[in-house]
Amino acid sequence: xTASQIETLGAEVKEASREVSRSSGVxxxxxxxAAAETLRSERSTILTANEADLRSAEEAGLxxxxxxxxxxxxxxxxxxxxxxxxxxxxPDPVGATVAGSVRPNGLKVTQVRRPLGVxxxxxxxxxxxxxxxxxxxxxSGNAAFLRGSSSSIRSNMAITAALxxxxxxxxxxxxxxxxxxxxxxxxxxxxxxxEGIIDCLIPRGGPSLIASMREHATVPYVLDGDGNCxxxxxxxxxxxxxxRIIVNAKTQRPGVCNAMESLVLHAxxxxxxLGRLAVEMPEVRLLGDEAACTISPDMxxxxxxxxxxxxxxxxxxxxxVEDLDAAIDHVNRHSSGHSEAIVTSDVTxxxxxxxxxxxxxxxxxxxxRFVDGSELGLGAEVGISTQKIHARGPMGLEALTSTRWVIRxxxxxxx
Numbered sequence: 315x316t317a318s319q320i321e322t323l324g325a326e327v328k329e330a331s332r333e334v335s336r337s338s339g340v341x342x343x344x345x346x347x348a349a350a351e352t353l354r355s356e357r358s359t360i361l362t363a364n365e366a367d368l369r370s371a372e373e374a375g376l377x378x379x380x381x382x383x384x385x386x387x388x389x390x391x392x393x394x395x396x397x398x399x400x401x402x403x404x405p406d407p408v409g410a411t412v413a414g415s416v417r418p419n420g421l422k423v424t425q426v427r428r429p430l431g432v433x434x435x436x437x438x439x440x441x442x443x444x445x446x447x448x449x450x451x452x453x454s455g456n457a458a459f460l461r462g463s464s465s466s467i468r469s470n471m472a473i474t475a476a477l478x479x480x481x482x483x484x485x486x487x488x489x490x491x492x493x494x495x496x497x498x499x500x501x502x503x504x505x506x507x508x509e510g511i512i513d514c515l516i517p518r519g520g521p522s523l524i525a526s527m528r529e530h531a532t533v534p535y536v537l538d539g540d541g542n543c544x545x546x547x548x549x550x551x552x553x554x555x556x557x558r559i560i561v562n563a564k565t566q567r568p569g570v571c572n573a574m575e576s577l578v579l580h581a582x583x584x585x586x587x588l589g590r591l592a593v594e595m596p597e598v599r600l601l602g603d604e605a606a607c608t609i610s611p612d613m614x615x616x617x618x619x620x621x622x623x624x625x626x627x628x629x630x631x632x633x634x635v636e637d638l639d640a641a642i643d644h645v646n647r648h649s650s651g652h653s654e655a656i657v658t659s660d661v662t663x664x665x666x667x668x669x670x671x672x673x674x675x676x677x678x679x680x681x682x683r684f685v686d687g688s689e690l691g692l693g694a695e696v697g698i699s700t701q702k703i704h705a706r707g708p709m710g711l712e713a714l715t716s717t718r719w720v721i722r723x724x725x726x727x728x729x
Contacts, residue, residue, distance in 0.1 A: 315496035317504045323492065324459065324511035327432050330489035331457035335429045339406030341484050342452055346402035349480025350395040353445065356476045357391055363468035364441065371465050379569035379627050383439050384466055394445040394473075401449045401693035407711045408455040422722040427715040429455030431513035434533065435696060436461045436505060438519035441469035446687075446694035447516075448477050448491045453693075454714040457490040459512060461505050463519075464497035471495060499526075506531040516697040516709070520626075536705055538697035540624040541571030542650040543682040546641045546667065547587055548658035549580040555679060556583075556657040557590050563655070563681040565595055569626045571698060572653050572685045576621060576631045578641050584634045585609050598628045605634035621648045638663050642670050649673055651700040653685040674700055674707035 315323075334342070353360070364386040371384055407427045414424040433456045435447040444460060451458035462470040470493055478488040494505060506515060506527055515535040517527045527535060545563055547556045563574035577600075579587055588610050591600070600606070601616035616631045621644075623631075635641045645654050655677040656667040668676045675685040685708065687695025692710030699705045705713035 315494070315498070315501045315504075317507075320494065320496075320501060320504050321508065321511070323494065324432070324508045326489045327457050327459045327492045328511050330487040330492075331429070331432045333487050334452065334457055334490045335408070335431070335455045337455070337486060339408060341486065342455065343402040343406070345480050345484045345486055346398045346449055346453060347480075348483040349449070349477045350398040350402075352476040352479045353391060353395045353398070353473070356472065357388065360391060360469065360472040360476065361386060361388070363472040364466075367441075367466050367468045374465070376465065377627070380439055380465075382567070383569050384441065384469075386441060386469060390442060394442050397446055397688060397694040398449045400688070401453045401711070404453065404693055404711060406453070407715050412717050419726050420724060421726055424720045425717045426720050427712070428718050430714055430716055432457050432459050432511055433696065433714060434459045434461070434505065434508065434512035434515040436502060436515065436517050436519070436523065436527070438463045438523060439465050440518070441466045441473055443518055444470045444473045444493070445477065447696045448474070450694055450696045450709075450711060450714060452481075452486075452490060454711045456513075456714055457492070459492055459494070459505075459508075461494040461502060462497070467495065467497055502526065503530040506533065506535075509533055514714075518697050520624075536697060536699050536703065536709070537701045538571075538699060540650040540700075541573065541652040541698075542575045542622060542624045542648060543572060543653045543655070543685075544576040544578055544645045544649065545574050545655045545657065545682065546578040546645065547580060547583055548638065548641075548656060548660060548663050549582040550660040550663065551580075551583060551657040552659060553583060553586060553590070556587060557594055559655070559657055559679070559681050560587075560591065561595050563683055564598055564630055565628065566681075566683055568628050570683075571624070572682050573626070574630060574655075574682050575623065575625055576633070576645075576648065578633045578635060578644055579606070580638075580641070581605065581634050581636050588613075588632070598630060600630055600632050602632040603634060606632040609634070622650075624650065638666060642667060645671050645673075652698065653677065653682045655680060655682050674698065 412425040448458040474493040512533045602613040653675040687708040695708040
């Protein structure tokens with residue numbers, strides 16, 4: 315696809331976004347429910363397409379973790395449909411008043427939510443993102459301009475066709491959900507430069523995608539960065555609870571951004587925790603600092619770079635610290651700004667960690683796996699922002715809107 319062709323496609327999406335922004339919340343919610351039903355009715359077609367993607371991915375040598383991210387089944391497809399229905403049940407953010415006042419001169423001033431316009435989402439290897447992103451964009455009055463990876467192209471095309479059918483049922487333009495079917499690097503770079511078409515770009519992928527975006531993007535973007543998530547086990551932790559949280563955060567789905575990648579242990583509990591983890595998650599390869607390797611002589615030594623790595627696999631680093639200050643320092647030094655957890659019964663330690671650790675989400679006595687739009691009541695998420703901008707953490711409907719000032723007067727003039 316040439317730059318000119320993708321601009322032409324983008325112009326169609328831009329025009330569709332204007333019509334979507336004028337539509338009622340009821341219309342958009344009806345379209346989402348119709349899309350959910352179409353996902354269900356087209357289940358066989360979508361799963362067949364996904365099986366073809368999986369075969370190609372296996373032949374290309376993708377890792378087990380990458381294959382898991384790509385794989386759809388009846389349960390995952392139903393979760394996608396339920397996600398659309400959940401988003402449809404949420405309050406419509408468009409037109410909502412954020413703040414309002416009457417000025418001394420009688421001017422009535424309100425701040426009102428409005429759609430951003432065209433949301434560009436560029437993502438890797440996860441076909442469920444097609445549904446989640448499109449649903450959230452539509453519900454917030456935006457158009458979704460999607461560019462997935464070559465490994466999931468058949469799945470994405472089948473899902474997009476089902477979603478567009480839902481739009482057609484309520485008379486909304488099908489171009490409001492558009493997938494770029496050319497997955498070449500050149501087209502990706504051109505996609506990132508669609509100034510005047512894409513109002514906000516959201517990348518969802520690994521370091522190579524983020525690096526490419528930093529190099530090529532000329533449109534505004536929200537950084538959905540790495541998930542180097544930590545769990546810190548304090549000396550006052552309930553160790554039964556701590557082990558459950560660690561095992562869940564690391565092994566429940568290791569290939570996702572909210573999985574634990576780094577374990578920080580207070581020296582007073584490190585020996586017992588590591589001993590129990592050897593039994594509870596023997597499949598996980600642990601890379602430790604000097605103190606951790608002393609406790610567990612069979613543990614591999616971690617390199618300095620390992621502590622900043624998002625493994626997306628059954629691998630994690632271990633750091634042993636003497637106190638809370640050292641734990642907070644280590645987390646802040648190596649955090650990617652995603653999600654960080656502390657396990658403790660010490661209220662003072664908990665509040666210090668929650669206040670001083672710099673991340674989009676901080677957790678007390680809970681798995682990092684809960685930092686997810688659906689788990690936090692957003693229905694789904696279009697991404698997890700690790701930046702300190704208007705949107706931080708899981709991005710739901712409100713994060714896909716901006717605000718504008720509406721000022722009503724009765725002839726006032728400024729002196």
